[in-house]
Amino acid sequence: MAVATFPHMNEYSPAFRMILEELGHEVIMPLRPSKRTLTLGSSFGPEFACIPLKILLGTYLEAIEKGANLIVTSGGVGPCRAGLYASMHKEILRSLGHDIDMVVFEPIRHKPLDLLKSVHRLNVARLMPWQLFDLLYRAWQMISYLDQLEHLLHWTRPRELKPGTADAIYRAGVDSLCKERSLKGITSRGRQAVAEMKAIPIDKDADPLKIGIVGEIYVVIEPAANLDIERILGELGVEVHRSIFLTGWTKENVVKEGHRVKAGMVARPYLGEMVGGHGQESIGHTILYAREGLDGVVQLAPFTCIPEIVAKSILPAVSRDFDIPVISFFLDEQTGEAGFRTRLEAFVDLLARRRSRKRQEKQPA
Amino acid sequence: MGLRVGIPRALWYYSYYPFWRTFFESLGAKVVDSGPTSRDTLNMGVDETVSEACVPIKVFVGHVKSLIKRWEKREIDAIFMPRYVNWSGRTVYCPKFLGLPDMIRYSFSDLPKLIEVRLDARRRPLALLRACNTIRKELGAPRRLLLGAYVKALRTLHRHNELLRQGVSPLDSIASTAGGTSVNATSGKVAGETREDREARDNRETPVIRLAVLGYPYLIYDRYVNLGLLDKLKNLGVEVITAECVWPHLVQKEASKFIKNLFWTYSDMVAKAGYYFLDLDANEAKPEAHRIDGIIHITAFGCGPDAMVDKLLELKARQLSKPFLPLTLDEHTGEAGALTRLEAFVDMLKRRCMTAG
Numbered sequence A: 001m002a003v004a005t006f007p008h009m010n011e012y013s014p015a016f017r018m019i020l021e022e023l024g025h026e027v028i029m030p031l032r033p034s035k036r037t038l039t040l041g042s043s044f045g046p047e048f049a050c051i052p053l054k055i056l057l058g059t060y061l062e063a064i065e066k067g068a069n070l071i072v073t074s075g076g077v078g079p080c081r082a083g084l085y086a087s088m089h090k091e092i093l094r095s096l097g098h099d100i101d102m103v104v105f106e107p108i109r110h111k112p113l114d115l116l117k118s119v120h121r122l123n124v125a126r127l128m129p130w131q132l133f134d135l136l137y138r139a140w141q142m143i144s145y146l147d148q149l150e151h152l153l154h155w156t157r158p159r160e161l162k163p164g165t166a167d168a169i170y171r172a173g174v175d176s177l178c179k180e181r182s183l184k185g186i187t188s189r190g191r192q193a194v195a196e197m198k199a200i201p202i203d204k205d206a207d208p209l210k211i212g213i214v215g216e217i218y219v220v221i222e223p224a225a226n227l228d229i230e231r232i233l234g235e236l237g238v239e240v241h242r243s244i245f246l247t248g249w250t251k252e253n254v255v256k257e258g259h260r261v262k263a264g265m266v267a268r269p270y271l272g273e274m275v276g277g278h279g280q281e282s283i284g285h286t287i288l289y290a291r292e293g294l295d296g297v298v299q300l301a302p303f304t305c306i307p308e309i310v311a312k313s314i315l316p317a318v319s320r321d322f323d324i325p326v327i328s329f330f331l332d333e334q335t336g337e338a339g340f341r342t343r344l345e346a347f348v349d350l351l352a353r354r355r356s357r358k359r360q361e362k363q364p365a
Numbered sequence B: 001m002g003l004r005v006g007i008p009r010a011l012w013y014y015s016y017y018p019f020w021r022t023f024f025e026s027l028g029a030k031v032v033d034s035g036p037t038s039r040d041t042l043n044m045g046v047d048e049t050v051s052e053a054c055v056p057i058k059v060f061v062g063h064v065k066s067l068i069k070r071w072e073k074r075e076i077d078a079i080f081m082p083r084y085v086n087w088s089g090r091t092v093y094c095p096k097f098l099g100l101p102d103m104i105r106y107s108f109s110d111l112p113k114l115i116e117v118r119l120d121a122r123r124r125p126l127a128l129l130r131a132c133n134t135i136r137k138e139l140g141a142p143r144r145l146l147l148g149a150y151v152k153a154l155r156t157l158h159r160h161n162e163l164l165r166q167g168v169s170p171l172d173s174i175a176s177t178a179g180g181t182s183v184n185a186t187s188g189k190v191a192g193e194t195r196e197d198r199e200a201r202d203n204r205e206t207p208v209i210r211l212a213v214l215g216y217p218y219l220i221y222d223r224y225v226n227l228g229l230l231d232k233l234k235n236l237g238v239e240v241i242t243a244e245c246v247w248p249h250l251v252q253k254e255a256s257k258f259i260k261n262l263f264w265t266y267s268d269m270v271a272k273a274g275y276y277f278l279d280l281d282a283n284e285a286k287p288e289a290h291r292i293d294g295i296i297h298i299t300a301f302g303c304g305p306d307a308m309v310d311k312l313l314e315l316k317a318r319q320l321s322k323p324f325l326p327l328t329l330d331e332h333t334g335e336a337g338a339l340t341r342l343e344a345f346v347d348m349l350k351r352r353c354m355t356a357g
């Protein structure tokens, strides 16, 4: 029997597990990427591969140790390496003597037929189409609630009266939500968790700094890949706006093109070409954030990430034209937490000073 | 007087310069190429580019900067800055090529006129001709010249590719396709065997080593960036063959059986040529001159696509137990270190050959 596993992405694993289990697979849950994951990934992966490739490889190897023999993953969009990850991983794993199977989901817009084929291959429980639909709908609901909770977490962290409350309630909410399988259970748990998040006592007059996070999808979404930047910023009293959530991304990427295209559109005058990955969006979101009045933007990217390097060389112009400070981090396995934190703190300081100066200028005494 | 157009000697230069030179000149413009890469060019590039960028991009920016300086001295009027997206209809260029004009525009505050066109052969028929027409308008040349110039440029490009296939280095080919005089093809050989080479070989004791040197044209033909690697190999008595010598037909046919298309034009070429060379022994039909003893893969530090290509080649080479040497170049690569590694590799091959033969 196939023992399936999949890439680790933030808190989404339970939703993927639900899908795969109900399709009739035994599932090995991917571990949250650790130092060991990264070490595994970088010792067997290409030296200059981007960090998502290495983390994924490490995650797979850890799952294989536990007996996984089927990897379910997604391909990338646009002319970037992510589209080659799967075949690359397969080659590397085979050279290490692991004969695993791989099912790769490509965006539906590109090859609808392949998607159906992949679903069919995975569907060993032979679910009927409506059952499949129901299953995906439930998973979707779960992911939507997860995203909603995380949104709230970002908003509440800098405002809560007692530090740590939001994180604790978020954790409890996520855990209870992920135990549910039925639609009713998911919605009621989800609603309840959202209500609890909203009930956290906050400082109503708080006016936290607002920072947007743009960049490559995996390092933006996976806390283990970005040294938990959102928590660091939250603890520094910053309200974090994240440009990519899975629900947003999937809806726009797999089904239709939405906000992402909007971000692409506003980026046009600066970068007139899809450069793959999220290069264009990084520029677009920076512009959108500036218009929304955020105080600053952090660009997160894997070291050697091609589209983000293109974006980085254009961002200074955007930053100047729209008067919004931007700081870039290119992450690799050597990025140390201490240095990262220091640079972030300095950036937050700068934004705070900038804001108070601006406000003084506005109301001359 | 026609417009004086500067063309940076970097990236696509080695593959397409003959085309553009012919095209511009046929329309009455004057073409100025930025010359060989030097320490100065590289330093300027490093200063003006984001530090994460790969060396070739830094080199390109350096060449642009040197053209800007010539513009300030009123030696040129414009810089040609095409957006290479897709030329063959099949693969696209590395995303950094795609963003190049934007990167340049936002890296320099004071720029001469940029002649920008988007080259994308995918969507519309005759896309390249249309792009050329855009350029013609910018130059203010009469419409009736367009077709003639385009055809002539294509012919030159064809001739250029032909010479590359014979093993002439791009720079020599560019020199020889310039005046229309046909320079003796063998004089500038980098690859393949000339008669003198063969004689020299017959007189030598040790067996000749033939190596495939694979990498992007802007790395393996830029003498400054690669520290004169090809010459060094020659001095070590190695015969060199490059991807251009077997590209495109041969490789296309042979290798697509083994490997899925890579997205990026140059990476696709390198990976497939690599597979072609490696799989050679299995296929009797291939010419003797394409049989190799090992592969040297030249990659740029920080190159995204190469991380994939290099791993693919390494895995394949290991599987077929062919010697494989990856050499990574960056702006700090020391000449001594690289040479030592080369020598060690070649020595190893020679010993291998002796014991085998």
Ligand code: SF4
Binding pocket: A050, A051, A052, A076, A080, A081, A082, A083, A216, A276, A277, A278, A302, A304, A305, A306, A307, A308, B304
């Ligand atoms: S977008 Fe960046 S991280 Fe993603 S595949 Fe491309 S280079 Fe790698």
Ligand code: SF4
Binding pocket: A306, B054, B055, B056, B057, B094, B095, B096, B097, B216, B266, B300, B302, B303, B304, B305, B306
């Ligand atoms: S292919 Fe590699 S070396 Fe060439 S421009 Fe792209 S990243 Fe740089």
